[in-house]
Amino acid sequence: MTDRLNSRMRASVFHGDRRITIETQDMPPVGEGEVLVRVLRTALCGSDFKLWHKGAEFTAGHEIFGVVEQPGHHRHGQRCAIYIPVHCGDCDACRAGDTQMCLQVSSLIGWNRPGGYAEYVPVP
Ligand SMILES: [Zn+2]
Numbered sequence: 001m002t003d004r005l006n007s008r009m010r011a012s013v014f015h016g017d018r019r020i021t022i023e024t025q026d027m028p029p030v031g032e033g034e035v036l037v038r039v040l041r042t043a044l045c046g047s048d049f050k051l052w053h054k055g056a057e058f059t060a061g062h063e064i065f066g067v068v069e070q071p072g073h074h075r076h077g078q079r080c081a082i083y084i085p086v087h088c089g090d091c092d093a094c095r096a097g098d099t100q101m102c103l104q105v106s107s108l109i110g111w112n113r114p115g116g117y118a119e120y121v122p123v124p
Pocket residue numbers: 045046047062063
């Protein structure tokens with residue numbers, strides 16, 4: 001699998017008007033504190049219906065299950081389900097358990113950053 005890292009991957013592109021194509025793209029960038037997950041399954045969500053009609057700036061898909069594929073990372077090879085809201089874990093909202101209302105980070109995997117209708121997705 002290592003040879004697939006730093007290369008290209010297949011990902012769905014939601015063009016709008018109910019048109020989706022599978023295209024080859026560069027691997028998404030993996031930010032600091034993030035790992036690359038090889039997607040095994042991404043469930044279709046009702047909210048993706050909107051993107052099917054309107055199109056999506058980023059790869060859609062936010063009900064994701066996969067395997068961490070980040071050689072050298074302590075979670076490498078571990079299966080995981082992805083939690084959609086990216087959050088800081090440190091603000092008042094996060095400490096109260098309301099990570100979906102994080103005061104520092106407003107980002108949703110599959111909405112305003114790459115999601116799971118692709119072979120790989122970067123996640124915190
Ligand atoms: Zn959903």
